[in-house]
Amino acid sequence: MVTALGQVARVAAEEFGEAARSRRAAVLLLLYMAAALLTVNAVVSGLQRMEREVRSLMGISAEGRTGSVTEVLWQSERFRGMLRGAVRDEAAVRDLFDAHPLALAYGWLAFFYTPLLVLLVTPARVAEELAAGTARYALARVSRARWCLGKALAHAALTGAAVLMGALGAWIVMRLRLGAGDGGRIALGLLGASLRTWVYACAFVGLGCGLGFAARSGGRATALAILLLMALAVGGWAGGRLDRTGRPRAAHALRTALPLSYRMDLWRRAPARWGGGALALVAIGALGGGAGAARLGRKDL
Amino acid sequence: MTALRLRSVRKRFGRRVALDGFDLDLPRGSVTGLVGSNGAGKTTAMAVALGFVRADDGTVDLFGEGPFDARRHSGRVGILPQDAALPPDATPRSWLTGLARLQGLDGAAAGRAADGWLADLHLSDRAGSPMRTLSHGMRKRVMVAQALLGTPELVLLDEPLSGVDPREADVLRRLLADRRAAHTAVLISSHDLSEIERGCDAVIMVERGKAKPAVAVAELSTAHRGRIVYRLAGPPPAPVLEALQSIAAFDWNAQTGTLSGTLTAGASADLAAVNAAVLRALLDAGVGVLAVDPGSRIEAAFLRDA
Numbered sequence: 001m002v003t004a005l006g007q008v009a010r011v012a013a014e015e016f017g018e019a020a021r022s023r024r025a026a027v028l029l030l031l032y033m034a035a036a037l038l039t040v041n042a043v044v045s046g047l048q049r050m051e052r053e054v055r056s057l058m059g060i061s062a063e064g065r066t067g068s069v070t071e072v073l074w075q076s077e078r079f080r081g082m083l084r085g086a087v088r089d090e091a092a093v094r095d096l097f098d099a100h101p102l103a104l105a106y107g108w109l110a111f112f113y114t115p116l117l118v119l120l121v122t123p124a125r126v127a128e129e130l131a132a133g134t135a136r137y138a139l140a141r142v143s144r145a146r147w148c149l150g151k152a153l154a155h156a157a158l159t160g161a162a163v164l165m166g167a168l169g170a171w172i173v174m175r176l177r178l179g180a181g182d183g184g185r186i187a188l189g190l191l192g193a194s195l196r197t198w199v200y201a202c203a204f205v206g207l208g209c210g211l212g213f214a215a216r217s218g219g220r221a222t223a224l225a226i227l228l229l230m231a232l233a234v235g236g237w238a239g240g241r242l243d244r245t246g247r248p249r250a251a252h253a254l255r256t257a258l259p260l261s262y263r264m265d266l267w268r269r270a271p272a273r274w275g276g277g278a279l280a281l282v283a284i285g286a287l288g289g290g291a292g293a294a295r296l297g298r299k300d301l
Numbered sequence: 302m303t304a305l306r307l308r309s310v311r312k313r314f315g316r317r318v319a320l321d322g323f324d325l326d327l328p329r330g331s332v333t334g335l336v337g338s339n340g341a342g343k344t345t346a347m348a349v350a351l352g353f354v355r356a357d358d359g360t361v362d363l364f365g366e367g368p369f370d371a372r373r374h375s376g377r378v379g380i381l382p383q384d385a386a387l388p389p390d391a392t393p394r395s396w397l398t399g400l401a402r403l404q405g406l407d408g409a410a411a412g413r414a415a416d417g418w419l420a421d422l423h424l425s426d427r428a429g430s431p432m433r434t435l436s437h438g439m440r441k442r443v444m445v446a447q448a449l450l451g452t453p454e455l456v457l458l459d460e461p462l463s464g465v466d467p468r469e470a471d472v473l474r475r476l477l478a479d480r481r482a483a484h485t486a487v488l489i490s491s492h493d494l495s496e497i498e499r500g501c502d503a504v505i506m507v508e509r510g511k512a513k514p515a516v517a518v519a520e521l522s523t524a525h526r527g528r529i530v531y532r533l534a535g536p537p538p539a540p541v542l543e544a545l546q547s548i549a550a551f552d553w554n555a556q557t558g559t560l561s562g563t564l565t566a567g568a569s570a571d572l573a574a575v576n577a578a579v580l581r582a583l584l585d586a587g588v589g590v591l592a593v594d595p596g597s598r599i600e601a602a603f604l605r606d607a
Contacts (some may be wrong), residue, residue, distance in 0.1 A: 002375070002405040014399045021390040021431075090498055135384030137447055141404040142370040142379050301353040 011150025101188025126212025127221035206285020210292025304486035310359030334497035337507030352472035376404035379448035418446035534589030
């Protein structure tokens with residue numbers, strides 16, 4: 001007799017294998033990696049150009065390794081002041097300065113690209129499987145709730161794998177462009193950034209699965225995912241606007257539902273902050289996925 | 302003992318009534334055919350039985366344990382759903398093994414079950430090929446294999462033989478006969494009425510969302526005397542065609558060059574005698590007879606009742 005957990009794990013393993021073999025997921029993963037690597041490459045190029053100018057202005061020898069000036073700048077009080085102005089949270093600024101600047105840059109990029117990757121792959125894959133009838137073979141053997149949970153876990157694992165691959169690619173680019181120095185520290189920093197990105201993406205995995213469970217076709221699921229991305233962007237903008245127009249309660253209520261609001265929490269060192277942020281993101285994903293699963297539970301296949 | 306019982310099941314899709322008081326009893330150790338026009342409700346009835354489609358009204362009972370529940374019935378019911386695509390990038394072996402494990406078989410047993418069915422259905426040489434590279438008939442056999450994985454007590458097959466070549470269809474008939482011997486209840490929906498006649502014990506006619514009581518295929522030989530088709534070298538003269546109406550209702554189709562007769566219960570009881578009379582009339586009139594096809598008894602019954 002197979003256990004509930006066993007069935008969920010089996011659905012997840014099948015979905016992971018099938019998605020990893022699918023052409024669309026492979027193409028989008030390649031695009032994601034290409035975008036991440038090109039951006040990291042551009043960041044490194046920008047960094048090197050900036051360092052050359054700083055060295056030239058200050059008359060510093062050109063023999064210092066690339067990145068060292070950046071780190072000096074990163075640690076400077078003037079730069080910290082700039083960041084304080086942008087983040088407006090002294091504790092957050094202190095925590096951010098603990099991270100390696102290049103890992104932070106990669107993290108920022110991954111936080112932008114990963115939700116796009118998730119929402120372009122997950123809803124369409126799940127909805128297409130339901131629309132094509134393929135899901136019925138599994139649903140003659142496993143309950144809809146377990147099937148949904150297995151799918152969500154598989155896509156969370158796929159996202160984790162994609163983020164790690166992106167980080168590995170970024171590390172290779174950084175090593176090639178910046179030389180041997182600080183390789184281990186950057187790798188650790190990238191690993192930390194990947195973990196944070198994955199937790200952040202879990203909210204989008206849940207939301208994407210929810211759209212996939214509820215939509216009638218892959219095309220519709222993708223359209224809904226794009227609308228969701230637009231709605232989240234508008235929500236972020238509206239939150240800021242409400243704040244500026246003296247309605248902090250409304251702004252807070254709106255931001256509670258937006259994954260974007262918890263990004264900074266994931267970079268904090270205090271367990272209450274990063275734990276709370278991670279929990280909120282997982283809860284958003286669970287709510288989105290749960291709503292879609294409830295819809296699937298009632299619909300005819 | 303009944304494996305599947307549907308009572309007064311109703312289902313509407315918008316304004317269209319798919320099932321309108323559908324009743325069905327499927328005994329264990331039987332192979333039953335479900336026949337009917339397109340849209341009669343056969344596929345919906347199967348989907349309702351497995352919970353893919355929720356009935357608006359009526360009851361569904363599997364093994365006397367209530368409606369389908371994957372937690373209780375996983376591995377005890379096999380289904381070949383209509384128009385359900387296979388995962389294009391999976392291989393038959395990996396996919397079947399995964400489904401077998403999903404229904405509770407351990408890794409080794411699942412692999413053995415998958416390999417066994419692939420061998421039985423002559424697919425071993427394509428076990429590692431992606432599904433998208435398989436022919437339609439091969440994919441259909443993989444679909445049938447998944448429905449028979451493990452030891453299901455109830456198997457529902459929607460159009461299992463469409464696209465399958467005659468040799469493989471024969472293999473499948475034998476496999477289903479084995480399931481019958483193992484006390485499995487098998488329900489086959491098909492438009493290929495001669496296949497139903499060859500492979501089933503009983504047949505249920507479905508029309509406009511209602512099922513008629515099951516009729517044993519053996520009984521059809523007396524209840525329905527069948528349909529007989531003559532392929533002729535040329536059109537029969539009008540007086541001959543008129544004379545043949547006294548034997549059965551005959552129609553001449555000039556396009557196909559066939560003379561078809563549906564033999565009702567009022568016609569002669571002996572098909573051989575009917576055939577002799579018709580042949581005599583045709584040959585006396587100088588009409589060449591190229592072939593005689595006794596047709597399907599189920600087809601005759603279906604055409605009469607539809």
